[in-house]
Amino acid sequence: MSRAEVLTDQILERIKGQDVRVKREEILKRMKLLIEEFKVPESEAVRTITSYLVREYGVSREELMERESPLVRISEITKPNQWVSLKAKVVQLWDSNSPNVSQVGLIGDETGIIKFVIWTRAEMPEVQEGRSYLFKNVVTDSFQGRMQVNVNRTSKIVEIDEDIELPPREIQVVGAIISFQQNSGLIKRCGECGRVLIKGVCQVHGKVEGYDDLRIKAVLDDGESVYEIILNEGNIAGLTGIDLQKALEIAKENLDRNAVLNELRNRLLGRYFRVKGLRGGRYLLVEEIEHHKPSVSEFDHILEALA
Ligand SMILES: [Zn+2]
DSSP, X not given: OOHHHHHHHXXXXXXXXXXXXXXXXXXXXXXXXXIIISOOOHHHHHHHHHHHHHHHHOOOHHHHXXXXXXXXXXXXXXXXXXXXXXXXXXXXXXXOOOTTEEEEEEEEXXXXXXXXXXXXXXXXXXXXXXXXXXXXXXXXXXXXXXXXXXXXXXXXXXXXXXXXXXXXXXXEEEEEXXXXXXXXXXXXXXTTTOOBOBTXXXXXXXXXXXXXXXXXXXXEEOSSOEEEEEEXXXXXXXXXXXXXXXXXXXXXXXXXXXXXXXXXXXXXXXXXXXXXXXXXXXXXXXXXXXXXXXXXXXXXXXXXXXX
């Protein structure tokens, strides 16, 4: 069976029991057109055809949603294009570089952590870090070999009054910071939503005044894996003694906000750190970070090697 046929049968399976007189041929024709001719992603094709059936054949969207998106745990998400619901806590929000993305970040439950994307056109209320939600009827997806969930127009996000535990397994990594990513150092955030301003512009609220903050997005390499990490003002101050106040002074003295970034690069890039945190894919949620100094025995090794 072709993918178009598989997906067509999945749609038919979902509307089974509803009194709908649509022919398999008709759905298949549309499916082929979308995924073979127009190369539309499968999940998008399924959504488009589902909307068509709702519109033209009176298929009940509510019934579809109940049936097709079982409540799952994050560890059970292993395949793309599944409609699922999950209860999860927002553990980290990232900056989005695309106007099509309203929010992006990581959510977690007891079984794992996964990336999520809320599309702008989904028109969802914003989620907040540290709060727990029922993410209803979201679509699993695979991006660059990693699973994620997408929130689209047919999804629902409902805040829940449960404090969801994150996976108990912490990892500890010793590695070097090998690069800084964009928008690190002394940054400005939107006063309305906290998003990082790019050239004074919030992607949602446009040109705004904003407030100062200090953060670093970096890549840590432990020799086996690379991890993306985010350091907040507290982490940075702990490692370098440079807090927001000090950073603003450095910027002022040099008449250049980039002077802060240069200073942080000098102090952190290429250095070794011990990081404790939670792992989600290639991301490491930093709980603690400290300088790693080679122990005496490690020095002995080095001396022996030199002798
Ligand atoms: Zn904003």
